[in-house]
Amino acid sequence: MKSKNLIMLLILFSVVALGHKINIFATVEGNQIYTQSYASDGGKVKGGTIEVYDKAGNKLLTGKTDSLGEYSFTIPKKDDLKIVVLGGMGHRAETIVPAEDLPEVVVPKGEKTQVKPKKEPVQSPLIATAEIDTMVIRKMIEDALDRKLHPVMRMLAEQKKEKVKFTEVIGGIGYIFGIIGIFAFFMGKKKNV
Amino acid sequence: MHIAEGVLSAPVLIGGATIATAGTAIGLKKIEYQDMPKIAVLSSAFFVASLIHIPVGPASAHLILNGLCGIILGWASFPALLLALFLQAILFQFGGLTALGVNTTTMATSAVFCFLIFGKLTRVSNQTVNFIGGFLCGFLSVLIAGLFVAVSLTLSGEVFIPVAKMIVIVHIPIMVIEGILTGFVVLFLKKVQPELLENYVQ
Numbered sequence: 001m002k003s004k005n006l007i008m009l010l011i012l013f014s015v016v017a018l019g020h021k022i023n024i025f026a027t028v029e030g031n032q033i034y035t036q037s038y039a040s041d042g043g044k045v046k047g048g049t050i051e052v053y054d055k056a057g058n059k060l061l062t063g064k065t066d067s068l069g070e071y072s073f074t075i076p077k078k079d080d081l082k083i084v085v086l087g088g089m090g091h092r093a094e095t096i097v098p099a100e101d102l103p104e105v106v107v108p109k110g111e112k113t114q115v116k117p118k119k120e121p122v123q124s125p126l127i128a129t130a131e132i133d134t135m136v137i138r139k140m141i142e143d144a145l146d147r148k149l150h151p152v153m154r155m156l157a158e159q160k161k162e163k164v165k166f167t168e169v170i171g172g173i174g175y176i177f178g179i180i181g182i183f184a185f186f187m188g189k190k191k192n193v
Numbered sequence: 194m195h196i197a198e199g200v201l202s203a204p205v206l207i208g209g210a211t212i213a214t215a216g217t218a219i220g221l222k223k224i225e226y227q228d229m230p231k232i233a234v235l236s237s238a239f240f241v242a243s244l245i246h247i248p249v250g251p252a253s254a255h256l257i258l259n260g261l262c263g264i265i266l267g268w269a270s271f272p273a274l275l276l277a278l279f280l281q282a283i284l285f286q287f288g289g290l291t292a293l294g295v296n297t298t299t300m301a302t303s304a305v306f307c308f309l310i311f312g313k314l315t316r317v318s319n320q321t322v323n324f325i326g327g328f329l330c331g332f333l334s335v336l337i338a339g340l341f342v343a344v345s346l347t348l349s350g351e352v353f354i355p356v357a358k359m360i361v362i363v364h365i366p367i368m369v370i371e372g373i374l375t376g377f378v379v380l381f382l383k384k385v386q387p388e389l390l391e392n393y394v395q
Contacts, residue, residue, distance in 0.1 A: 090196035
């Protein structure tokens with residue numbers, strides 16, 4: 001029983017024990033937007049709330065990140081989309097996907113994205129196939145590219161993780177000593193006068 | 194426990210900034226020339242402690258050290274933590290700049306509170322009592338800071354009980370580690386540099 005409680009605690013701990021900062025990375029894949037949310041120490045934001053807003057600030061949809069900190073959704077609208085992730089305990093990050101990054105035709109939610117090849121009369125096979133081909137091929141290429149690029153995008157998201165740099169830490173300590181040193185200088189001056 | 198930009202409502206941000214300003218003013222007024230070096234050292238210690246993540250089980254935690262700052266710095270914790278939090282915000286975006294006042298209030302108020310109540314325990318000549326004093330300051334500073342975060346999130350629209358519960362449960366290991374560490378630091382300082390614990394900023 002005790003060990004069970006401990007495990008529960010550890011799970012809860014792993015869910016919410018983030019660094020101080022969370023980040024969100026979003027890419028467009030076909031008619032979907034894929035997002036990945038992670039903490040500054042590299043941990044994933046599990047079960048975080050994702051909120052999507054349009055340019056005017058209307059909330060379009062909400063969702064929850066999965067165990068990998070990922071969440072994908074169908075593009076609700078061709079507009080500058082603001083994606084916000086809330087990690088709980090005051091953690092929040094946002095990113096904006098500009099309208100020009102979104103595909104021209106946004107398929108409304110629920111509708112199947114598959115392009116149905118039209119049945120053309122047999123008389124003019126050449127013209128018909130040429131017309132369908134461009135659409136189908138474009139769709140196929142996009143699908144294939146999305147599938148192939150998904151791991152690359154994920155890697156990019158991983159690489160983009162902003163970890164604390166040693167030089168910045170040392171720099172920060174330097175600032176603290178410098179600023180307090182300046183204070184001390186003026187205090188000492190006053191004391192001598 | 195750093196609250197990010199855009200999470201809290203304006204009245205909470207203004208309230209936090211007011212308390213932080215008042216605390217910093219009191220602290221600055223009480224600082225003497227000879228306090229400067231230890232303020233610099235503890236401000237840096239606090240600055241670095243939050244950056245070093247120690248893996249605890251599947252997750253990672255980090256020390257906060259605000260209790261230790263309280264014991265050694267007293268009221269000077271306010272300016273010391275304000276400076277460290279400011280640098281964390283601009284260098285690493287840990288906690289928003291607009292939330293700087295709230296974050297300072299969260300960390301420093303709990304530190305000063307514990308110092309005023311349990312600080313005496315670290316100055317008697319009994320090692321066990323010293324350790325307990327240090328432990329209580331370290332442990333409770335984190336707990337109270339967590340409750341402050343919960344209160345400020347509640348005032349900005351979240352429900353208090355679940356938020357507070359989550360923050361407290363997550364920080365239990367940190368509270369314990371921080372308490373033990375602060376206890377040992379107090380014992381160590383008592384041995385090698387007892388005046389550090391005597392010349393606090395009252």
